[in-house]
Amino acid sequence: MINDTLSALLDFQKETEALAQVAGRLSWDQETMMPRGAAMQRGEEMAAMESVLHARRTDPRVGEWLSGLEGSELDPVAAAKLRHIRRSFDRANKVPAKLAAEIARVTSVSQGKWAAARAQDDFAAFAPVLAQVVALKREEGAALADGGDVYDAMLDDYEPEMTAAELDAMFGEMRxxxxxxxxxxxxxxxxxxxxxxxxxxxxxxxSAKLAGVFGYDFERGRIDKAVHPFSSGSGSDVRITTRTNPADPFNCFYSTIHEVGHACYEQGIDPDYALTPLGQGVSMGVHESQSRIYENQLGRSRAFAGFLFEQMQEVFGDIGIDSPEAFYAAVNRVQKDFIRTEADEVQYNLHIMLRFDLERAMVAGDLAPAELEGAWNERFEKDFGYAVPRASLGCLQDVHWSVGLFGYFPTYSLGNVYAGCLHEALRSDIPGLDDQLARGETGQATGWLRERVQRHGGLMKPREVIARACGREPGAGPLLDYIEAKFSGIYGL
Known part of the structure; x- marks a missing residue:
């Protein structure tokens, strides 16, 4: 009887997971290939898909199956699947179907308006739809919080069991x-x-060659261009995007390596978990740990920079730098800039802290969306010491708020913290790593990450994955020590 109930539940869940992948493919298409004039129709399509998914996630049969399995003796894999299904069922049932569909519709339209406003440096054109998104997400957050902290409920979508208070403490240590x-x-x-x-x-x-160097499987993936690089999908269909800048090739190369880190996490998950709740990365913080360690601790290391230096000379000829050491400094150059995705390791987390504080203020109702640009510019000048000249370099640079991803930004810094812990453990276990990276060989390092982190998918809770991989509870210390040592060496401090 228990086996029949479990099979029925998991069969139903497999179809839900498959439909969620289809919805994700619609989002990928919107960012890469969709005609501009299709934005309103795509919003309706996304709303329709969300209505179907919401109905499945709240289907009374799911509750009945879960109740029938309560107290059953299950193996760890089955128990983990049920944990995820129960969490999804409970959260989905708190959000009215009409609200879920409206959020999907409005955020799809909002994304197009954000892109247009960004291109025109016109925050005022985006502000009204941002206000709609914030209002809808606050309504959803209040439903999920059920009397608790609304921002914590939003954060839980991306990093289960993390709280704003914990992040505040972590940022207070780092800042x-x-x-x-x-x-x-x-x-x-x-x-x-x-x-x-x-x-x-x-x-x-x-950039495609670098993706292969870091283990990206092109038989199960592809690379396209997008305004804002991202990774999409899981299992046998994991796609990434990158972007180019004729004056800055590092933008393309390190965006690619970063997204390959995300993609290799998804491609590295145990195939037996495909189209189950365990078949995706367990949290955005853990996900970001993979992209950041690929991009920074491995890709921007002195050893790998030497390899990339040779590759760039072969492809582009004279690049204005004539030594691997000077190239390593160029790869890790710290300079006054405005863009989060292009920020160096010293300043990146300061960008995140700014966004964390501003989005919490919007969620709390302390900052009206129409006033975001002014608040951003004031805070940026206070934190970085110079003024934001236009909206595309300020509050319009990121896509996240346009699509309702409130609570997402802090997981980037959490991922950096996790990456710092993983790097410390990886270096301890692979003492000859630099010799390998200097030859463009990442296999042992990426294999270590696949075995310690990636293959588990959603089997364990986020902090448990990192703690088991590192043999210690995660904290900001290893990241800060690594950054200080690295940049003190480069700048002769």
């Missing part, structure tokens, strides 16, 4: 050390940047 390091670094002479001609076709060809 002073990062600010002090930033001030010391910016007082030093700026390393030379690469110069030359970097045609888009050549950038994309080398």
């Amino acid at each position: 002073p050390r990062l600010r002090a390091l930033r001030e010391a670094v910016l007082a030093q002479p700026e390393p030379k940047a690469v110069t030359g001609s970097f045609p888009e076709e050549a950038q994309l060809a080398l």
Whole structure:
């Protein structure tokens, strides 16, 4: 009887997971290939898909099956699947179907309006739809919180069991050390940047090669262009996007390596978990740990920078830099800038802290969406010391708020913290890592991550995955020590 009930539930869940993948493919298409004029229709399509998914996630039969399995002796894999299904069922039942569909419709339309406003540097054109998104997400958050903290309920969508109070404490530990390091670094002479001609076709060809170097499986994936690079899908269909800048090839290369980290997590999950609740990354913090360790601790290491230096010379010829050490400094150059996705390791988390505080204020009702641009510019100048010249370099640079991803931003810094812990453990276990990276060989490092983190998918809880992989509870110390040592060395502090 128990086996029949479990089979019925998991068969039903498999169809739900498959439909969710289809909905994800609609989002991928919207970012990469959809005609501009299709935005309103795509909003209706997304709303229809969300209505179907919401109905399945709240189907009374799911509750009956879960009740029938209560107290049963289950193996760890089955128990983990039920934990995820129960969590999804309970959360979905708190959100009215009409609200879920409306959020899907409005955020699909909002994304197009954000892209247009960003292109025109016109925050005022985006503000009304942002206000709609914030109102809908606050309504959803209140339903999920059920009397508790609304922002914590939003955060739980991306990092289960994490709270804003814990993040506040973590950021409080990180902020002073990062600010002090930033001030010391910016007082030093700026390393030379690469110069030359970097045609888009050549950038994309080398970025595809780098994706392969880091283990991306092109039989189960593809690379396309998007305004904002992202990874999409799981299992046998995991797609990534990148972007190019004719003056800055690192934008393309490191965006690609970053998204490959996400994609390899999804591709590395145990195939037996495909189209089950365990068949995806367990949280955005753990997900980000993979993209950030691929991009930074591995991809921006002195050893791998030497390999990339040779590759760039072969492809582009003279790049204005004539030594691996100077190239390593260029790859890790700290400079005054505005864009989060292009920020160096010293300043990146300061960008996240700004967004964390502003989105909490919007969710709490302390900051009206119409006032976001002014609040952003004031806070940025206070934190970074210079003024934001236009909206595309300020509050319109990220897609997240346009699609309702409130609670997502802090998982980037949490992922950096997790990556710091993983890197410390990885270095301990692979003492010859630099020799391998200098040859463009990442297999042992990425294999370590696949075995310790990626293959488990959603089997364990987020912090448990990191703690087991590292042999210690995660904390900000290893990340801060790594950043301080690395940039003190580069800048001679």
